[in-house]
Amino acid sequence: MSLPNDASEDRMQMMTKTEQFSKLFHEQEDCREVEHMQKIEEMNGLIDEMNKEEFKLVFTKEQFNEIHQMIKKEKITLKNSILLLKHVGYSKKLKCFIEFAFNESLLREKIREMIIDENEKKNDEKDEKHLTDLCKCFTLLNDNKIPDELRLIIVPCLLKAASKKEGNEETQKEAEIALLALSHISQFCLLEKELYLNEIKEIIKNHQDHHNLTRLAYQCAWAFLMHRFVDEKKLEDIIVNDLHFAREAAREIEDLSKSVDWKRKEERRKETKVKEVSVIKRWLDVINEFTFSCTLWNEELAGLISSTVQMIRASRDNYPYTSHQSLSLLRCAAEKRKEKIDDLLKSGAIGAVVEEIQQPTINDDLIKNCYYFFSNISERLKEKKYLKVEEAKRKKTKKKVLEKMEEEGFEDIIESLYGYISFVNENDYGEFSRNASEYLMYL
Template identity: 60%
Template sequence: MSLSEDDKCEKGVQAMTRTKKFSKLFCELEGCREDEQKQKIKEMNEMINEMNEGEFKSVFTVELFDKILQMIEEKTLSLERATLLLKHVGYCKKLKCFFCYSFDKSSLSRRMREKIIDENEKIKVEKDEMLLIELCECFAWLNEDFISKELFSVIVPRLLKVASKKDENEETQKEVEMALLALSHISTCYEMKRELYLKEIKEIIEYHQEHRNLTRLAYQTVWKFLMSRFFNDDSLEEVIADELHFAREAAKELKELGNSVDWKRKEERRKETKVKEVSVIKRWLDVISEFTFSCTLRNGELEGLFCSLVQVFKASRDNYPDAFRRCINSLRNASENKDVKIDDLLKSGTVGLYMEEMKQSTLEDGIISDCLHFFMSIPERLKEKTNEESEEVKRKEMKREILEKMEEEGYEDIIASLYGFISFVKENDIVNYQETLLNI
């Protein structure tokens, strides 16, 4: 059931009230004592937690960031108080995957870049890193623009130092989570030498695997950071897949997170909600999609990962479209990756789920496209042979079963019916598909 017009109107009024209250509190900061400023910033941070992307962009403009810098320079707002606000702004921006470029265009961004370099020189004498770490976190969260190599070489080691803390108390866990979240959003466009990060990242992951000291979000973000480096360094795959066991760990996390979510309740109506768990699941699915698209190693752990994807696929279908689409995309990537064993996809029940989806009359074009790409790769993948005779016997039986299933479900007719409707489905594709099925 969609939101009623009254519900939409009420949400719109709440949003307008929230942004107006935020702006009022911000304007009052200049005339407050430090203790009052701290209280007002706490209230503002609570409002940020509730903002959607539209509200966020309407509040955090270039003018607001420029005003913050002006207040710092005029000493009506201390840098310490400003970072309390800015850290939370950036944290929520990254956690909710908002894209907002106003910070990058502001004078505050330019001044923060300069301040980070200045503080880095200063700590060589004073040995106090606290302010530098705070500035690095703020900048990594808020920035969407290019980072110079000089700045990059300062920010990454400082954030890794925080992320490597091993205390399991709640305060330290939060610090580690925030540092890893900032690190994980550093663009894949930046090529990073392994010496700058790999030893520390491996230690963080391996220590968690043994001691379970990270929050679920922190553990996901450390993998996101490592997978982002894989984008420019495919030699990392051995570390990711065989040493750190990404597929095994992702499967376990998806299963545990999925079991903690009430999938039957519509996302927009979940008041008590486990929004954070759903957000972490989506983030895992994004990283899994990258992995299934690029992985080449076969270590026997992918079947378990696909089974977990199928579990989320089924659970999220009705009420969580964003998670559902991500599952569709991850499994499509796997079906097209020649290094992924087709047996792993078949045994996990993936093909049956896609067949069920294709028969739905309300599919979006994007989902139809993913389903078609998946199925148009299956016949070719079924023609692959194994080296061992016993395995080939099993494969032939599996081929026969899947072919019968596809014929039973009328998949050939479904593809044919979409000719002329989906641009990439050509008449030759239908003929080739039919011939391939007959010659498996």
Template identity: 55%
Template sequence: MKEMIIDENKKKEEMNEKILTDLCECYALLGEDDIFDEVLSIIVPCLLKVASKKDETEEAQKEVEMSLLALGNIGLWEMKRELYLNEIKEIKEIIKYHQEHQNLTRLAYQSAWQFLIHQLFQDKSLEEVIVNELHFSKEAARELEDLSKSVGRNRKEDGKGENEAKEVLAFERWFFLINLYFYSCKLWNEELIGLISSIVQVFQASRDNYPDARCRCLYSLRRAVEKRKVKIDDLLKSGAVGLYLEEMKQSTLDDKNMSDCLYFFLSISERLKEKEDDEKEEAKRKSIKRKMFEWKEEEGYEDVMTSFHAILPDLADKSKFLPLSKYSSDYLWSL
């Protein structure tokens, strides 16, 4: 297929753009691990040319959606900086145009973001663009809220049907993207508080009916607290901290969700222990620590942690990610 793409591109004037586009989409969606710059330099501009169409006919929208889906799938391939600078500019324009005109399908819009955020792994200068220019947190929060409403509406209208299944799949794709964002982007702005609050709201709405969505919320909020720029005070205000405590009180909590809860509180505990050099920041840290201490006593958090003391070693051994502590005292904080 690589040779077919290269050969078709060499035809220049005689090149069949439809065939080349189909080949590029197929190759990108295969998700091959190894790819050469020569092929990337053909695939990415070809797919972006299709993705940039402004035609809003159903056929054109399908073409745009497929090209962006393929682009999102190749995001982790390492491209030379000089190769993708123009491509990043084009994908920015596609996202901006959608924000103004709402011309993309939900899948296409998510895929455009996926392609862009994947590039953060090799170019941290994109953080400013993603956070403060394109406002990812604000857009992701809006998408989650819209999806929550549409899932509820579809359930009332026709029960668990095809429409609801599509919305749940869209949830999963957005949570994948949000987790990627929390992992790879370190910048912070006020809009991040809104995104965290939206995740909390989705968790509360899905607690009884959508266990998979509930699990994804727990994992995403755990990722948020691991993001060093997310303020612990914001986690308190958004309701994320209280949500985790309520979850830990559940008698039917499985090992995966319990591990996410423990990671969440372990990260908070570790961050509250970190003294600040700046006097104002240190005073703020102590104030938040006092708030957390008082909240811990009011909500019975210490008793909850004590009740899990016996199973902590087993959970820690099962951990597949960062090491979990085997000692309950590591998840607590004292004045």
């Protein structure tokens, strides 16, 4: 005897998300075809709500092997299994869950074989959508380097899917999934420029002109290109002066920041804003890659530094991870980049870093970033290439920095931290002087 609908819904609400998922999954074996889609949608909804531990409990090697067996025995259609797996991979990458269960499963080998088989079909027999979906599933679920025989199939296939210019919601979603998959292809997976460069440039430029991508998709397009930049320095001028990364990144994090209530505790944030915060974190990761690797400078980089300072101050109280990401960027900017020290002054970076040191919840990593930020500025003022500028200009810049440090109370802070840093880890800080002027003076 079946339970009334209300009783059945109450029972489902009492079950954990993992139990609900398991129940719905096994009902796939016996339900009518018309019910399959409804249950897939319910399972995808549960996946959206899962935290890391719940996700790990559900998507084990055994679970993926069971999906493989159900496909093999035709207890679930390939179409429905792809709808489920694509969403599993999307959620996994979006929430940055790192699991290796899929890599060890029979399903991984099955999807790999299906991609190769579909790709080898003649053009008039090939199902492009099916091939694209298989490529999305494999790339989103996979945590290892993509096999060599697949990268030449997967990269062009996903770029083609992301290049569709229709502005409807379905096309935007599929482009977002394709670009999310591409953005997670490891920087250690070497790709020839001929395989991707023209296509990804066109995707980025088309969005700049027509805004046809979602915010996440646009960020992922940049992430894919930036991963390539790590090993392909010839991309530098394209990224800086042709595609204007600094300008675009600054605008994106500023616009996204406006939609987040930074005064609300992170653990109490509205679910509708989870994605915005996630995309901001992704942008900060990409900016960090850029800051570390790029050597060119243009005026747009000053704006990016200003946006980073704003992010530190906005997220400091309730989103500490985001604030610390931003602080790491400033440390890197003071050391690796061609940013002018005047730009660090004008942007408020020095004041923002001093404010970080004064936070009651400061930890060793945060102090280290602050310490190296100021040490890097000091070293920059001593470098031979900096001494090539007019001596009067160099002294003027140094004076501005020292005045700002005095204004912000830097000397008292250095004194107060001296014992703490020496006690925590001398190896991390080297010779740590309590004389603040030594960090910035050069005569």
